[in-house]
Amino acid sequence: MTVTPIRVDDGLRVPGAGGGLRRTVQNRYLLRLLVRRELRARYKGSLLGLGWSYVRPAVHFAVYFYVIGVFLGMDRQIDDFPVYLFAGMVLVNLFTETLHSATRSVTGNAALVRKVFLPREMFPAASALVSLVHFLPGFLILLGGAVATGWRPSPAGVGAAVLGFTIIVVLGFGVGLLCAAVNVFFRDLEQAVDISMIVITWSVPMIYPWTHVRTHAPGWVLDVYLANPLVSAVSLFQRAFWYPGADGGFAFPPDLYARACESLAVSVLVFIAGHAAFARMQKRFAQEL
Amino acid sequence: MTPSPEPSPAETSSIVIDRVTKNFTLRHARSIKEMSVRALRRQSLSDRFRALDEVSITIDQGETVALMGLNGSGKSTLLKLISGVMQPDEGSVRVRGRVAGLIDVGAGLHPELTGRENVFLNGAILGMSRAEILGKFDAIVEFSGVERFLDDQVKFYSSGMFMRLAFSIAAHTEPDVFLIDEVLAVGDPPFREKCLDRIRELRGEGRTMVVVAHDIKMLVGLCDRGITMRQGRVIFDGPTEEAGRLVREDRAARRTAAALADRPAAAGARTTSGESGG
Numbered sequence: 001m002t003v004t005p006i007r008v009d010d011g012l013r014v015p016g017a018g019g020g021l022r023r024t025v026q027n028r029y030l031l032r033l034l035v036r037r038e039l040r041a042r043y044k045g046s047l048l049g050l051g052w053s054y055v056r057p058a059v060h061f062a063v064y065f066y067v068i069g070v071f072l073g074m075d076r077q078i079d080d081f082p083v084y085l086f087a088g089m090v091l092v093n094l095f096t097e098t099l100h101s102a103t104r105s106v107t108g109n110a111a112l113v114r115k116v117f118l119p120r121e122m123f124p125a126a127s128a129l130v131s132l133v134h135f136l137p138g139f140l141i142l143l144g145g146a147v148a149t150g151w152r153p154s155p156a157g158v159g160a161a162v163l164g165f166t167i168i169v170v171l172g173f174g175v176g177l178l179c180a181a182v183n184v185f186f187r188d189l190e191q192a193v194d195i196s197m198i199v200i201t202w203s204v205p206m207i208y209p210w211t212h213v214r215t216h217a218p219g220w221v222l223d224v225y226l227a228n229p230l231v232s233a234v235s236l237f238q239r240a241f242w243y244p245g246a247d248g249g250f251a252f253p254p255d256l257y258a259r260a261c262e263s264l265a266v267s268v269l270v271f272i273a274g275h276a277a278f279a280r281m282q283k284r285f286a287q288e289l
Numbered sequence: 290m291t292p293s294p295e296p297s298p299a300e301t302s303s304i305v306i307d308r309v310t311k312n313f314t315l316r317h318a319r320s321i322k323e324m325s326v327r328a329l330r331r332q333s334l335s336d337r338f339r340a341l342d343e344v345s346i347t348i349d350q351g352e353t354v355a356l357m358g359l360n361g362s363g364k365s366t367l368l369k370l371i372s373g374v375m376q377p378d379e380g381s382v383r384v385r386g387r388v389a390g391l392i393d394v395g396a397g398l399h400p401e402l403t404g405r406e407n408v409f410l411n412g413a414i415l416g417m418s419r420a421e422i423l424g425k426f427d428a429i430v431e432f433s434g435v436e437r438f439l440d441d442q443v444k445f446y447s448s449g450m451f452m453r454l455a456f457s458i459a460a461h462t463e464p465d466v467f468l469i470d471e472v473l474a475v476g477d478p479p480f481r482e483k484c485l486d487r488i489r490e491l492r493g494e495g496r497t498m499v500v501v502a503h504d505i506k507m508l509v510g511l512c513d514r515g516i517t518m519r520q521g522r523v524i525f526d527g528p529t530e531e532a533g534r535l536v537r538e539d540r541a542a543r544r545t546a547a548a549l550a551d552r553p554a555a556a557g558a559r560t561t562s563g564e565s566g567g
Contacts, residue, residue, distance in 0.1 A: 015384050016372070112414065
């Protein structure tokens with residue numbers, strides 16, 4: 001009863017050639033188990049469990065809110081500053097966590113990569129999905145806060161949110177794939193990636209309004225600043241969840257939507273490049289690890 | 290793939306390895322500091338090492354083949370190429386059907402998960418679908434003999450229980466090509482006997498198997514054909530007894546060499562006693 005028929009009719013094929021993202025998506029069952037393993041393993045034996053995914057953003061938020069908002073007075077410059085801050089924060093956290101965990105995904109599964117053939121895209125993909133799971137509670141809190149400050153869903157708002165979210169996910173996964181592959185060869189990368197997170201957090205208009213860059217920096221810095229896809233994505237999320245409830249008088253960067261579409265195009269290109277680089281380098285993973 | 294010039298492999302072949310060469314680069318220095326120190330001393334930064342040298346093997350469907358040789362002769366590298374974990378530098382490897390390996394079976398088990406969760410996770414890693422795992426779940430658990438601890442985290446298992454669970458998941462994957470690397474060295478004698486029975490059962494179903502082990506007596510009893518490897522080359526391919534005899538010779542030679550290096554004076558006395566290995 002348990003004997004599976006031997007498929008004599010199958011042709012000879014090259015083992016290990018059938019990888020790639022497509023196979024990863026096809027093998028949804030394994031992907032789901034890997035995501036669950038990641039979540040279970042991270043919180044097993046801790047009292048709070050998945051509750052920790054609330055604590056971390058809460059502490060971040062409290063520090064930014066009191067230091068920047070209250071002590072440094074940002075609260076008086078931006079209406080509903082907590083919602084403004086949090087809208088950017090959930091998105092930036094999603095990006096940095098995707099990057100952080102995807103970078104370590106292949107090296108962290110070294111034993112498996114060396115011993116069993118699986119589509120290697122499985123590991124960064126599972127990491128990215130875990131980040132999405134962690135994004136969800138923060139997002140729900142954001143919705144609660146937005147509703148409390150008078151936000152109601154509108155087609156324009158939903159469109160901005162979807163666009164911003166897509167930019168982050170595509171860009172994060174693309175860069176994550178690249179970093180995961182390069183980290184196999186140069187372990188320095190995971191240090192560099194972690195340091196870059198400090199820069200990322202402060203290089204988007206999440207804690208301060210973008211107009212500060214315009215007033216305090218030369219014109220070309222502003223151009224570079226606004227060309228960052230993360231800036232567009234964060235502005236879009238603020239447009240979606242904070243702007244409708246705020247009292248107006250705030251101008252988003254010029255050509256927000258045009259820049260956002262460019263950002264999306266750039267993100268897609270980064271993703272294609274990251275995926276291609278990963279596919280090329282993964283052939284040597286087993287012998288490098 | 291380019292069409293190969295030689296006659297296409299028969300319909301019955303299961304694994305076709307064609308003039309495969311695999312090199313490894315051994316890097317002596319990883320950090321900038323180590324690199325500059327070695328560069329200043331004019332030492333080489335890396336060495337190339339040929340793990341497999343023009344290896345060609347064709348294995349038919351349903352054959353049970355023993356791969357033998359000393360440590361470092363390229364057996365495990367060859368298994369990794371067959372399973373697809375590594376790609377050859379030159380030549381080609383082709384297989385028919387689903388390949389699964391009992392290659393260090395513990396690799397897929399996660400210590401933080403329970404035995405039950407691990408059956409599903411490791412089963413899926415080894416290529417089973419959810420329905421297949423559900424169908425074989427009871428058989429896997431019964432075979433492993435860890436029923437009582439199924440809902441405990443695997444990190445609390447004894448090493449024997451750990452290996453038994455891992456082996457039993459892998460032994461129930463029922464692939465078309467089964468690669469077995471050194472896993473038979475695990476467990477107590479009764480469980481080992483059970484493993485061998487399971488392997489014979491799988492063999493009886495007409496699955497192709499490639500077995501790597503150091504226990505020559507066991508391999509002779511289990512396999513139809515033996516392949517002996519020496520320094521990345523196939524030096525013998527034929528009856529298992531003969532392949533095993535060659536490995537014993539290699540072992541004796543290595544022991545003699547070690548003895549010579551140790552005590553040059555006593556070397557003559559050592560050569561004869563070195564035969565009793567295996």
